[in-house]
Amino acid sequence: MLLNWYLKEHLASAVRIAAFIGVFSLLCFLRNVPQDVTVYMIVLMAAVGAAGFCFHYGKYRKHHLVLALLAAEPQGKTEALPEADGLLARDYQQIIASYERQFQEEQIKMEQKYRDMMEYYTMWTHQIKTPIAAMRLLLQEEDTPLSREMQSELFQTEQYVQMALQYLRMEKMTSDLVFARYDLDALIRQAVRKYAPLFIRRKIILSYEPVHCEVLTDEKWLVFVLEQILSNALKYTKSGSIHIYLSPDAPKTLVIEDTGIGIAPEDLPRIFEKGYTGCNGRADKRSTGIGLYLCRQIMEKLSHTIRIESEMGAGTKVYLGLDTVSL
16 A cells, blocks of 8 residues: 555656656667667666665655654654655644644643633632531521421532532542442442431432442442432432342342433433433423433443433333452
8 A cells, every 4th residue: 555655656757767768778779789788778777776766665664654653643743753855844844843832832721721720610619618508507597398498409509519529520530539348338328318308308218228248449439429329319209219229130239229200211322421411301400411421430430330221200220330350
């Protein structure tokens, strides 16, 4: 393939060489140059031409391989370009170097803007917790239907803030991971305890018995996933129950099953996409389409798996595969 490209690019040169040899042969014939001398000269020119072709093709091939390598990883590699063998090649390399400098300058500016944005929103998510905590204390001073409803809405606000904070932390999640062996029941109880008031207020039955399972994971991030799954189950279960148990068919696979409204079949393939809310989210109006996306990203970085089965009007099952390679 490379040889074909080379021949196409140098076809004119080959035609000129062939024409020169033909003219030379004709002149030798017209001047009655001995035939053996003519043949010797033609063979000599052909040998010199073949040697020149091999040398030039080798140089062409070397340049191509270097450029192909740079094309795979173009950033910061202009100094590795083949040495310019002409004025035009040098001009092109200077243009490329100029573009690379501009690109690096813009990249530095964009990275700085991104860091500033991350710092601002991280600071905001932390600062907003203070007025939320103050409002919770004020609402706890009285126990009325209105105060309970306001506490519920405040709880949802706090959940959205927590989701935003986790979303920001996802960028550097790998450096934040602390793997250890944990009692899965202890992690489940953390998530259930957080949503206990909602279970009571909405009169949703929780079916859960200790699973007696130990998992290798990161406590903070896995608890966040459990909380998100429970939050979704409570949001879309108006009445009925939520069951938490280990799957009998797969090792260390936790199942969180609800009897809620279910998920439409056309939505199931896309529920882990960022920002996708589906039919249920559009009806709820408050769905962000971020929760399940975060769950999938976190589970993958924890070397866990997550999948969902659902049927409209019958409920949803979330399978959390917590089996990992032993460290």
